[in-house]
Amino acid sequence: MAEDYEPRIVAFLCKWCSSAGSDLAGVSRMEYPPNVVPIQVMCSGSISPLYIFSAFNRGADGVLVSGCHPGDCHYIKGNYYARRRLNLVKKLLEYVGLETQRFQMSWVSAAEGTKYTQIIKDFVKELKPLGPQTKLRRNP
Amino acid sequence: MAKIEDLKDEARKLLREGKVKYIIGYGAGSNGWPAAPLFIKKPEDVDKLVWDPTCVHNLVRFLVDEKRRKARQRQPDKRPVGIMVKGCDSRAVVVLLQEKFIDRNDVYILGVSCEKTGVVDDTKLAKKLPGKKAKKIEVDAQNRFVVTTEEGKTEVAAAEILAERCLECKANFPVIYDLLSGEKTKRSLDEPFGSLQKIESLSAADRWSFWKEQLDRCIRCYACRSACPMCYCDECVVDSINLAVTAETTADEKAQRIRWIQRSAESSENLVYHLVRAIHLAGRCIDCGECERACPLDIPLRFLNKKLEKEAKELFGYEVGFDAALPALVSCFRDEDPQDFIR
Numbered sequence: 001m002a003e004d005y006e007p008r009i010v011a012f013l014c015k016w017c018s019s020a021g022s023d024l025a026g027v028s029r030m031e032y033p034p035n036v037v038p039i040q041v042m043c044s045g046s047i048s049p050l051y052i053f054s055a056f057n058r059g060a061d062g063v064l065v066s067g068c069h070p071g072d073c074h075y076i077k078g079n080y081y082a083r084r085r086l087n088l089v090k091k092l093l094e095y096v097g098l099e100t101q102r103f104q105m106s107w108v109s110a111a112e113g114t115k116y117t118q119i120i121k122d123f124v125k126e127l128k129p130l131g132p133q134t135k136l137r138r139n140p
Numbered sequence: 141m142a143k144i145e146d147l148k149d150e151a152r153k154l155l156r157e158g159k160v161k162y163i164i165g166y167g168a169g170s171n172g173w174p175a176a177p178l179f180i181k182k183p184e185d186v187d188k189l190v191w192d193p194t195c196v197h198n199l200v201r202f203l204v205d206e207k208r209r210k211a212r213q214r215q216p217d218k219r220p221v222g223i224m225v226k227g228c229d230s231r232a233v234v235v236l237l238q239e240k241f242i243d244r245n246d247v248y249i250l251g252v253s254c255e256k257t258g259v260v261d262d263t264k265l266a267k268k269l270p271g272k273k274a275k276k277i278e279v280d281a282q283n284r285f286v287v288t289t290e291e292g293k294t295e296v297a298a299a300e301i302l303a304e305r306c307l308e309c310k311a312n313f314p315v316i317y318d319l320l321s322g323e324k325t326k327r328s329l330d331e332p333f334g335s336l337q338k339i340e341s342l343s344a345a346d347r348w349s350f351w352k353e354q355l356d357r358c359i360r361c362y363a364c365r366s367a368c369p370m371c372y373c374d375e376c377v378v379d380s381i382n383l384a385v386t387a388e389t390t391a392d393e394k395a396q397r398i399r400w401i402q403r404s405a406e407s408s409e410n411l412v413y414h415l416v417r418a419i420h421l422a423g424r425c426i427d428c429g430e431c432e433r434a435c436p437l438d439i440p441l442r443f444l445n446k447k448l449e450k451e452a453k454e455l456f457g458y459e460v461g462f463d464a465a466l467p468a469l470v471s472c473f474r475d476e477d478p479q480d481f482i483r
Contacts, residue, residue: 049419050377053412054400070479080473083482084456088422088470090481091451092415092444095339097348106483119483135348138408 007061007127009036009120012051013108014044016074018066020110025117032117033124036064043067045078049089052103056136062102062127064119069107079107098135101126141279142253142322144191147224150319151250154222155183160248163222164202166195173275177202189224191252191321193277193285196259196303198428199223200232200369203242222248226259228305230314231426231461232369237316238464239424241372251314253322256283257298258306263438265301269294305429305442308332315462333450339443351411357437358410360403364417364431364441370424371417377401378413414444422448423469426461 013019019040025032037060041047044067055063065086067079086105094100104123108116154160167178167188174194180186203223210216225233230251236242257279265274269289276288285296299307306312310332313324331337339347362378365371383389383397401416402409425445432442452458455478458469466472 050400050416053415057401057408057412070475077473080475080477081470083479084473084477085470087455087478087481088448088451089419091455092418092422092448094344095347095444095447096351096411096415097344097346099344104483105481122483135352136408136411138402139406 005128005131007035007124007130007132008059009062009064009123009127010055010060011036011038011064011066011120012041012044012047013038014067014074014079015040015042017068017072017110018044018106018108018116021066021108021112021116024110024113028113030113030117032120035124036120043073043075043078044082045073045075045080047082047086049085052086052089053136056098056102056133057138059133059137061130061133062104062123064104064106064123066106066108066116066119069109072109098133099130101130102133141191141193141257142255144189144252144321147250147252147319147321148186148189151180151189151222152183152186154248155180155186159219160222161217161219163224163250164199165189165222165224165250166191166197166199174277191224193257193260193279195226196262196429196433198229198232198367198369198430199225200229200236200428201367201430203233203236203247204369204372207242207246220246220248222250224250224252225314225317226252226254227309227312227314228426228428230316231311232428234316234461234464235370235424235426238466238468249314249317249319251317251320253313253320253324254306254309255322256312256325256327257285258302258309258312260285260301261303262433264303268296268301303429304335305427308335308427308446310459311462316464333446336443336446336450340447352407354439355410355414356407358405358414358439359437360405360410360413361436363434363436367430367434368421369428369430370421370426373420377416378403414441418444418448421445423452423458423460425449
């Protein structure tokens, strides 16, 4: 593996909390690795497991799903559904042998810019030793 | 195995009185053996019904087809359809009722109990009696299988040729029925998910090489999807039919169509297809084993679905197919659901 390998992370951020949190990190000029491709979704509960499999399929090295803290969901209970569903996805990905670190989930509120930068920093640090994700990746 | 004489009488009565449209059951196969699905429209054909350890099929799939057929008819026959179900199949009916895919009045359930045994596994039987062709399988009083071959009878212990899923069956009797043949005896289970241990104990790298080897063989014939009573989506993610290509469809529209998964049988695409299928069946798969039986390449698909069944039980305390009034696994939540994996 080359020294300068930079993992690519696809981050699904909910519009009401995590997106605003990443925005806060941006406007506050906080520094974090540029390895993230953020995708805004309306709610973490709207994320189909297929999005995650598809992101890995198109070459993502890691996938992050981030939503509002439990109880803070704009749609009252979307993140509770996400928590249940994505727990199963995580277990399934582990079961077929994908590294556990590649799929992560977090709660980031609109005020937690620092937490968001920390999560991305940690994520990148964990992904670097793993090298590129080739298991689910479609051959070009 | 339960005796089905009473059930036959009742079935005859139902057909004579016209209370059911037809009855889906098991009959002798074209060779006389093993059993095959049988559709009965006339009361005099009821005698063709059989119930033996070769009734492996899950007939609930035909209820899905029946619903489609009915939707196409202008004046559909509103009478219910009679269906013969084992324990596992009855749980499939419960899931379809739970999802409001079928109505309870649309189906007349003739339950048959496996009574401490179950159905046989073809491959196990072939291994047990190499080179011999079984002609008939019966169950004796001690719940042992008596296999009749051309050279005579052989007694085989049930555990040796029972299908893997039957060994891990939580309730080998129908949980929902209008008429029941046989006793509702629950078998004690030491390890309801014992078959998974072999894979779970492997390291992540070994698990990956196991699944890669298995799923690389997949030819994407979609037999698993066709045999599954739960795979009833009108549009499947692997073949998007929503885009109607007409003379007005622009090249751009065709190009912009979302192709989630490619059709080619490459290992990455196969894996995504089977992962999607496993997730779709989370909390719905009742472990009837039809996908695995239908698979022409003998991919152990059951292990994917069984794993999610196990996780549903351990993480959320959810058991599939026992109560049609409960919400489905992923359409409900609890405040105390585990979230230790979330930062």
